[in-house]
Amino acid sequence: MANNDNAPSGNIRLRFTTREGDLNLDDAAPVLIPSQFRRYQLSQYINSQLNLGKPVPFEFLVNGSYLRTNLADYLTQNGISAETTLTVEYVRARIPPQYTASYEHDDWVSDVHVSPTNGGAPARILTASYDGRIRVWNTSSQELATSPAPSDGGHLSSVKAAKFVTSSQVASASFDRTVKLWNYSETASESSPVITLGLNLYGHRAGIEAVTAHAPSHRLLTASADHSVGMWSTRKSDAPPAPEDLIPKVITKEGKRRKLNPSASAAQRGPLSLMQAHTASVTDARFDLNNATVGYSCSLDHTVRTWHLPSASLVDTRQTSSPLFCLEQMPALQLLAAGSANRDVKMVDPRASAASVVAMTLKGHKNHVVTLARDPSNDYVLASGSHDGTCRIWDVRSTKSSKDGITTQSVFTIARESLHGKPTPVTGEGVKVFGLCWDARIGILSGGEDKNVQVNTSENNG
């Protein structure tokens, strides 16, 4: 074998580390490992050291890349001396996501969300569609409820985002410049769950691209194409009245403008504040997961901005190199992931003390990256959905340094099942992914231009 020249002893000194707290070894001292060991043998060794009840498969990262050969071959390929002590990081091995189900829609699916865990209640899937409806599904591909038609208080144009605030309250944001809060009630008999309009929120002057909810503080954040970030209350009582001039009017056939259907009227409320600083369409807004008084927004003007929400003031602006479409926080890393028009995901460091704006770039998509979701079970794993018709799963621990800074290759790529195995078109025509959600109970849900919500298994729920 090739290693015989390099490592006559046949042993390599390895130091095992991990960033997963529950799997730390007691003894961090380097150990001698035979150079013929592959991933499987190393995984067995770690398991024997950890004394776990159920064996856990591990992957091994050496210098930011996964070990795919035996150790000796890795050393020769990378020109590393056999006498150095290698630091090997072990991570839980991932199973490739498997396709499980599809949820068919009448029109493009713009967003998908799963109800928060609420005791023993079953998980519900919320989808927003370009036909102006939001729908609630159970996990066995059954449509439980649909929002009403425009004449009955529904959205007048395509819904761009919908989120569960609580398991009984839903917020939806639409291209028709309104945010609507819906009450979703599920009686004991599952046959008649209904979505009823709770609150109309008016205030944006252009289409709304995204909405996020923070249930404990009863706050919503919206991102709109009118360059503003809106903060709203989900409670009727503490929300200000709606500005009269922004209540939309429908143009009738005769060209007359009249107020919206008074019959199906719900309470109309305005924003708590509209935060203006962006110079182009705001595409996504997020609450900080640790501190609900902090909000982040990203925009087509290339910036990620940090807001202090109670005072509605701008804290910080981070300028990147391309328009940004979506945002996701990685709390363990203190980073914000932002999907960009430059076909990559930029890991933006929002802290003012950060030396560089973009800490890491996840490269691999072939078109705009428009949606992001965090792995609920792993702080280092992220999924992204793109207009190229794929979702990719990234592990930020597997990195490479190049002239463009630190970059990462994707671990897995999920193609659209609606293509039936055909290759994905380069521009993702017809299969663009618009919405993505990663839920610990269901898996990875992605909705897109193919009018489907596709469910793929994630980590341990296969």
Add this chain to the structure above:
Amino acid sequence: MDRSTPKKRKAITRDVDNEDPALVSGDEYDFGQLDGTLKDGSDDEESDDESVSGASYASGSATSQEVLNGALEGAEDEDAGVTKKSVQVDITPHPDKAALAGKEQRDDEEEEEEEDKPNYRVVKDANGNDRYIYDEIDPGDDSDYSVAGDDANTIGDIPLSFYDSFPHIGYNINGKKIMRPATGQALDALLDSIDIPQGYTGLVDPNTGKPLELSKDELELLRKIQTKEATEEGYNPYEPTVEWFTSQVETMPLSAAPEPKRRFVPSKHEQKKVMKIVKAIREGRIMPYRPPKEGEQEEDDLPNYDLWVDEQPRADHAMHMPAPKLPPPGFDESYHPPPEYLPDDNEKKEWEEADEDDRDKEYLPTDHSALRKVPGYGHFVKEKFERCLDLYLAPRVRRTKLNIDPDSLLPKLPNPEDLRPFPSHQATIFRGHNGRVRSVSVDPSGNYLVTGGDDGTARIWSIVDARQVWSIKFGAEDPVNVVRFHPSKETLILAIAAGDNLYLCAPQIPEGLSSEIGTNSQNILDIGWGHATNGSSSKTSISWTRPSPSQQAKGVVVRVPLGHTAKSLSFHPAGNHLVAVCSATTVPASHAVSIHTISKHQTQLPFRKRIKGGGTPQVAHFHPTRPVLFVANQRVIRAYDLAQQSLLRIIQPGARWISSFSLHPTSTTISGSDNLIVGSYDRRLLYIDVDLSPRPYKTLRYHTKAIRTVGFHPNVNRYPLFADASDDGTIQIFHGLVTGDMMSNATIVPLKVLKGHAVTNGGLGIMDLAWHPTEPWLVSAGADGTARLWTS
């Protein structure tokens, strides 16, 4: 010109008159004429000794006769007359040639005489003194000084046409009228009027007493006898020679004779000779050859001429160069090389199989045991010839070569990778149009895109997710030719040229929902209604009307009936004015370019008539900041100052047919834009720096088909980009950095060829381009029914 032509024609007719009618009439060869010719010849013979007088045609042949006589003088005998006569007959049909030859001869003689004769005579005058009488000086033919003859026309240098109405054509030197000679036409008419029977000879047949008539065959026979041709029918005097017996004498002819016996018996004669030598050697009379011993030098009397014995080594001179030397022969060139130089079988085989040009050696080292066994060298002649060529062609003068690295001569262009971002990837396809997408435009906020197509629809799309959010249909017979967004960010106003109308539209997005921006736009468009009805300033025939109710429901506010199909629309950057160009040739010149004022609902037609040259107007754009309108016709771009109503500048790009042009949005001077790009149907993209020259600064010929449209990025300060789109289905992106520094020219770097649009059967590729207002993104409209977004 008109006057000289009839004059010339007259001269020709006169020439024809002078010629022999027989020669002119050709096949009519009658006997009397023949006789006359023969008689002329005998006349000439008689006048053989007459002195030469005049320069007439007859004297020419007489002179030639003299010359010929001179030539025959030596051979003259009793029947010289016969010879003369035969010669005379021979030359008569070619009097001109003979005359020419004779004249030349005479000229030569005269020249010789002139050299030695004095040009005066000495006579005695009345007093007995010598008097010198000088010869008349001949001024020569090309002299202006000439004395008119008695019959010469004295009217001077005026056209003869002045006399057209008179029976005479001028006056001779005595003042007598010179009558107009009969013209060829008149003679022809006379001859035509006389009816001469076929074969008329004018003779009487002595046998029958009737007029002698000869048939055509008989005449042909007579002609042959006269010209001494063989009279036989179909006789070819120039048949190819058949060599029955060879005319060449063979040096070594083949012979069937048996070998003679002497070839097989020893020669007695040779034996005798050998024995003679043997005897002489025995007697010691002949010493056989003995090789000279070392140091024994034979002293010959033969002189040695060493040419180079005194040669001095030449001083090294810069211009002298010795002939190139051959390398000295190596061991392997020996006839008996050491064994290590000999090739083994593999090497031999390889050498033999290699192409002659690929061999590293011309020869294959071969071992011969003795020099005499060495065969002739097959390549000898070739090798020597090549050596001669080397010597002949080798430069023998030292040339001072420019020692320049060719790479350093290339302009230093930045690497395209360093010039990112620019559109490089196809991001989105906007599919929906049925038929060609004619035009595309991006709204000033960068969120929406409008396309117009041959299916008569205009559609607005959301640019990021490629969702169609608004559309209007004008009908399939009204294709939407141009769509343009109003440049103001506060409004969303759309100008649509569909069919023969121009529509101004304030679309509500999303459809059916009143919005603030939509209302603003509608108000801006509605302001002018009152102005239009006042009618105070409307001078033109085009009045703005309200569209149909169904269109009004869609947000169309104004219909401007242009009456012709507009092919180009362009907003003024301030947004209040819009220029439309109807480029068809059938459009009256005054209606080709129209300027529309939105706030007044008014259409102005600034040009009353078309400027000659360059064809119909094609495209027009407003200057980004000043009230200057640029109008391009097929070949020239003219800049007009709208405030002064004057022509500011003429730009001649040199293109055969301009398809589009774009003005650099920021680099401007008072008299117009500094930089502009012009695309032409003859496949050229021209970059013109007007300060530098009105001619193109750079001509970029990278497309294989016509260029349809060109465009600068609206935000050139941030993204110094421009692009062109062609019928070959490609878009080319260029970096065009213009600096404020007057000393440096624009840097133009080709960045990227974007391929994706299909070329349709009609040979159309990309119809229109639009840049995103804030991003380095490009939208293209293709004849394949799609619009595509290209991102960085």
